[in-house]
Structure formats: structure tokens, C-alpha cells
Amino acid sequence: MPTFLLDDREIEFNPGDTVIAAAERSGVDIPHYCWHPGLSTAANCRMCLVEVMPPEGRPALLLDVLKYDDEKGDYVLARKPKLQPACQLAAAPGLRIKSQTSEHAVEARAAVQEFLLLNHPVDCPICDQAGECRLQDYWLEHSGKKKRMKDEILHRPKAVDFGPTIVYDAERCIVCTRCVRFCDEVVGDHVLDKRERGNLGEIVLAPGRQLDHAYTLMTEHVCPVGALTSKDFRFKARVWFLRSERSVCQGCATGCNSYTDYDPRNETVYRYRPRENQAVNKYWMCDDGMLDYRRIHEHRILNAKLSGKKSGVDDALGEAASKLAPVAKEKLAILLSFTHSSEDNLALLELARALGISQTYATGRPNGTGDNILRSVDKNSNRAGVLQLAEATLGAAPLDFQSLGRAIESGTVGAVLALGSEVDDAPALDLLRRVPVIAFSTFEGELAQRATVLLPASSWAEADGTFVNAAGLSQVSKKAIEPQGDSAPAWRLVLGLASKLGVTLPFAKAKDLEKVLSARAPRSSAGSVPAGQATAEAQA
């Protein structure tokens, strides 16, 4: 691999790389605002300026400049090299570049930082970006100087409504145009643009438009400062109190990699952030996915219920066992869920096997809208995983929900053990009333309403879970918060039911379940966090 020299380090690069991209891959951070690895190069923030050393034996290209001399109290003639933006500079073999070691680059960055903060309002205490703001980080790292301007700062429009999800603050904006480029290049919707220049530069909406495409929250995500804020997250939490856990978005079958940001003090999830994964979602997530975290706390079933009345989980499990006992095992059916993790589905499949149940059905959320960027039409996070597991465990693919309705109608099903909260075929739902239904549900809904015995299953954020996306990639979503209310992971509830029924399953702990699962469904890429995720944390 060809290399170039950055400060004192050899940096490897691929032909066609820019200096900043190659440096970032090697773990060397060149400060930048406008450059984003997933977007085109704008080179407008001038923070990544570096000094390119002349070839051996050649004189440096120097510019004549006037420099203020403190001793003389006047400007004097000086010479300095022409600096280059590292984001636009193509890497070449043998190039010698000075970044932190170049006094000119260091001086230039301090000057850029001073200009960017020139008209910046004193907003940190009320700004959502505080704590993950580039302006704050870079001021301390690259400037550290006090304000010199004596004048009142220039005041600009604040809290401009950009659309259903985004609020814009022109005073905080550094006009790096990341949001403009994101909309243009990733979404293909030229809804944002920049007007004016210098102090007056600001981001504006296209006339008659709102920022209302399906990826608006990404504009907030790429914003390196607090200019764009999400209406959803605005004034909800301070980021330094939040902890992050790696997760997989449950909004559709794409399985975008995300961070679940939660507050450990009140066990509340406040937002998702995309996690870089070049094989799945690159750097992005859609609005539906970004807001999908809300389901973790909304419409949750937090207690067991017996015919709609609250009950203890243990009593409910006993009641479920007594409901199942009189039914002949040929008449028992299980209903798997495409929205639950492979662990939960596997537990139910193992119970079916232990009880000798052969009727297997599966359902999930109905299809929705999709696009060719990230969003999948299939809104179930684990359809591929469930189909594969059922095949491997019982040797047959599960039938759909409509078939379950028909089976109940014809009397071949006498009781249903159901996992999940939503079904993809409404007419068959009413037929469920004819038989006892034991449901392991996370959310209130039609299935939960029809359950004879309802058991509170915890959501994906409350347990480790494996999900297989539409492309067949198996990915693990980690536990962020503790199970809410009386809820427990569905596999644990199934385990409880098994013991009430007097059957043993081949696992008793999460670890055993993990082993059974990996034997049943070998992972195509275990752990499944392809290369590139290491840099995701830097992409705040």
C-alpha cells in the first residue's frame, strides 16, 4: 500500500483517497467541520488546513503576508506557506504533510475557530448540542483564546421551523452545508440551500417547501454544531447524562445499526443515533427508524393480565398452564413473531418441540412504505431469522396468520401460544376469540386484547437479542435498560411456562440459549459488526 507522511506518522492510503480520509482510517483525526466521509467534499470550513512540504531540494512556495508585531505595535512583512485543506488534497505517495506540527496550520485553525465563534451566541446552557459540539471541542483543542471583538454580536433568526422534525438556528450555524449536501446526495431532494455569504450566510428552505422527506433527522445528525436540532429530542435530555449501547433498529427489515442513548438514572431511552456499518446503513438512518425508539416506552404491557384483569406473572403462567393442559397436543398451535428476536422465537419453538406441538404459524407487522435508500417495505426486523429457525427446529416453514384463522375455523386448533403484539391479517384476528390464546406481548394492541392470558414481554432494548435482516445478515442488539414493570424477556416467560407445564427446555440461562441458537442458526458473520464501526463514535 502506498503511504504518505503526516506529521511523523506513515499513513497508508488507497489510490483516490483524500488525506483526511486516509488519516481517519488510520485513527488520526484532522479537525474538520464540513467534511463527512459519506458526503462530497465542500472544503468550506477551512479547519482541516495542513501544510504540504515542498519536494526534497525544492523551495517552499511562500506568500507575502502582513503580520502584527506586538513589540513594534505595527504590521510587519512576513512570509508563510499556502496551506491546503486536507479534505480536498489527494493523497500521493511520498507526500510530506504537517498538521499538528505545523505552526502555520495551528495558527490558521485557531484563527478559523475565532472567526466561527465571532458571532456565536452564548447558548451552550440551552443548546441541545452542548456536550457533543465540535465548536466546544475544537475551541479547547485548537484555540483556547478569549474573545477579542468588543462589538455586540450579529443577531440572526433563531428557532426557525424547518418542518415537522427540525428547528434551525442561524446564529449557531457555521454554514458547513453538510445538511444541504446530505439532502442532495443521499436523499436526492434539493430542499435545503445556502444563501448570502460571510456573516450573513445561512441555510434556507426551497421556496414553498418544508424539510419533510423521510430522512430529515439525518440533517440534524450531520450538523456538527447546534444549528439544526430535532424537535423530538429538543430540551429532553442533556447528552452528558446519557449512555450508549449498540443496537439494531427495529423499524423495518433493513436492520440499520444504531446506538440506543439512554439515561441510566431513570432507565429511559431518549434517542437513537445511527452507527456506521458500511454493509447495512453506511452512516444513516431514516426518520421512522430514528423515532422508533419511542415504542420502547409507549403502549407497553407492564403487567400480566387474565382476561383483561391485572395479575402476577407467576399466577398468569399457572393459569396459562391450566388452560393448555386439557387441550390435546395435536390441537395446540404456536404463533411466532417476526418482530421478536431469534432468542424469543427459539424459546417458543423449543417449547413446541418439548410439548410435541406441530402446528406452527408466524406473523408480524403489515407491510408499509419503502424506498431504495434504506427503508424496506417489510416492517419486521427478524422475518428471515424466524423462518430460518422454524425450518431448522421443526423442519417446516411456519404458515401465515390467515392459515391460523382458517385452522381455528375448521376446529383443528384448540389453543394458541402466541408471541408478539401485531398481526399482518386483521380479518383472521376475530377468529382468535374462539380459542384460548396465551400471548407473550410487548405492546398493547389487537393481539393483546384477544389474549386469554397475557404475559408482559420486554422490548428489544431490555435484553440482548439477535435479528436477521432482509439481506440475511445476523446482528446483535444489546440490552440498554432494565425490563420495565413486571415484564421479562419473552424467552424467560416461555421458560417459566415450560416449568409450569412440567417440561424441560434445553436451556435455563441466557448463555445456554445463546449456544442453542448458534448451533441452530449459525451466523453468517458472527457478532456482525462489519468493518468501519470503530469510527462511528466519532460521527456525532
Place this chain on the structure above:
Amino acid sequence: MEPLDLELEATEIELPVEPMLVNVGPSHPAMHGTVRCVMELSGESIEHVDVQVGFLHRGFEKMCERGTWSQVFPYVDRCNYVSPMLNNVGFAMACEKMLGIEVPVRCQYYRMILGELARMSDHLTCAGAMAMELGAFTPFLWMVKARDLIWDIMEEETGARLTHSFGRVGGMAKPPTDGFKEHVRAVVPQVLSILSECERLLLGNRIFLDRLEGVGLISAEDAISLGWTGPCLRAAGVPYDVRKAHPYLKYGEVEFDVPVGTNSDCLDRFLIRFDEMKQSARIIEQSVERLADQGPINVDDPRVILPEKHEVYSTIEATIQHFKIVMEGLKLPAGEVYSYTEGGNGELGFYLVSDGSGTPYRVRIRPPCFLVTAGLERIITGQMIADVVPCFGSLNMIGGECDR
């Protein structure tokens, strides 16, 4: 009740021959702080003793690992609560060593004056308590009065008499007050005159001298091998004083002597504290002379020093600086450092490990008292039980420093 058997000869009475176990502490009026002595007595002499120090456990070192570096200051205050300023300065200097910064000269002299005042307060407490425990109540009251004069200065400067939390990484919380020099110049002679009165009162007293002289002996080798430092080591004749051996702040530029003892008994340990207070007064006198009236007290480094409040409220640069230091904590470069200063009772060391974040990765304290107290066993074995009191007093165990 049965009548005594008067016919029994006194020689025939069987006296118990097995040693008697006496337990003192861990919570006992005779013990300063929580320490426990289990003594095996043969008659009145101590055959064996088991000194157990670890009863006070606040988890000082662990507590330090959860806040920021600046939030450690209140904790070190409470390690030695009779000379907290020395601990404050010691910890601040450890952090500064890690950062590679040096505080302005004005701050260095300020730290020296406050530190020496704290040392006087420490020694006054020790000497006064020692006298009181041997029955001399008057000198204790006089010395506490002298200590109060010093604490008045502390209160004036820091706002708190005891737990000042006045040190800062890169300087002090506030510059000296306007009347500081005048105040110090007025108080130090008063303290010295009280000292000489106490000297006259105690050092002509047979009972007091008899109870200290030749009691609690330890050889210089033993003291060194136990890790003793400070007045107790110097009483054993070893002239080790961090201020002289490895000068820090401006100790290399002021004149003072390191008093040493000759007999290494309780009396030497008592007298050496008197001599050290006189040396402290010399240091203070010279430092007050050199303390500039104007000039910065804190380093000019945005990484560690909080900006002025009015700037925080009006400019974004100062707001960011404030935010970074308060919310994330000032950051020490990744690495480790051992920094040591002369505390009230010997070498006060801080071993810091930083992972580069705003929170300490590890703070290890080398408190002088913990090691000195460990030698109690050595000096009271073989002594009479009544000697425990002067021996223990002369070591000046500060419970807070023995936190394990």
C-alpha cells in the same frame, strides 16, 4: 457471703500467671480516631501488642474515581483535618506535575505561607493534645488558642476554618486578601510567644519530662525501615525533610533549618515539633516579604482555570471554557505521576494515574500517618501500659490519613 479464710498464708494465694488481654478501641476515648490496640499484659508491662489501624474506611481513593480531578480537593481536605492546606497544595502539585505546568511565583509564596501556617496548626494540635493527655490541661488550652489565631487567618483567606478546599489545579481559589500580610505578621509573633510560654510551663515540669524521657525509643534504622518520615523520623536523628531534600515551590530560596533529635524518644518527638514551628515562622516571615501584592495567582491556561464569571455570561469562548471544565472536568494527560511534599507529619505523596479523561483513573495517597502509626507496635512493646498514652500522642496519628 462466706467469711474470708483468714488462716490462708498470703504466699499460698495463686496469682494468675497467664497474660491478660486488654483491648482499647477502636472506639475509645483514649484513642484519637478509630484505631484499636489489643495488648497482652504481664502485670503492667506490655508483652505483645496488636495495633489495628484500618477501622476508618470512607473509601477515599475509590471516591476520587467518580468525580473530576477538582472534586478531589474536598476529599484530601478530610485526610488530614488539622493541616488540610498542606494536603490541598500537595494534591494540586501532583496534578500540575502531570500537566507540566508551574503556578506563578506569587501563588508559590502564597501556598508556602498558608502551608506553613497549617503545619503550625498541626504541630500545635499534636503537642497540645499530648500535654493534655498527660494531665497538663493549661498548655492545651493555650496552644488551641494559638491555633485559633491561625485558623482566623485561614477563615479570612478561604472562608472556612477547617476544611478549606482552597487549592486548585493551576493556582488557588482566590488571591490573597488585602489584609493578608498584615494579618500574618500580627499573628505569627503571638503564636511564638504562646509557644515560649508553653515551653516554660512544660519543660520545667518533672512529671511531664519523666513520662516522656527515654520512653518509646526507636532506632533510626527501624524508623526508616517502617517508612517513617516527618517529625518522628527527624526525632530519630535522620534529617530528611522533603522541603530540603527535594525543594518544591520556593523552599529552595528561603532560609530554614531542619531540626533533628538525638534520643529518639517521646520527648524528642515533642520538642522537634516546637522547633519546627519556629522554623515555619522563619519561612513565613521570609515568604511574606517576597509575596508580591499584584500579579496573577493562577496559571494562564484555558485547560485548567475557570474563566471570570462576567465573561462566562457574556462571551461564548468563556462559556465553552467554563462548560468544558465544569461538565467534563479538566483533563490530565494520560499517564502516571508520583508527587510528594512535606505534610504535617511527613512525606505526603500522591500517585495519580490518568487515562486522559476528566475523571481520575486512580488516586493513591501515601499518607505519612499511616506508616508512622504502623510503628506504634514497635515502640510500645515492652513499655508500661501507662506509656501508651505519650507514645501514641507523640506519633500524632490523624485518623483521616489512615483511611484504608
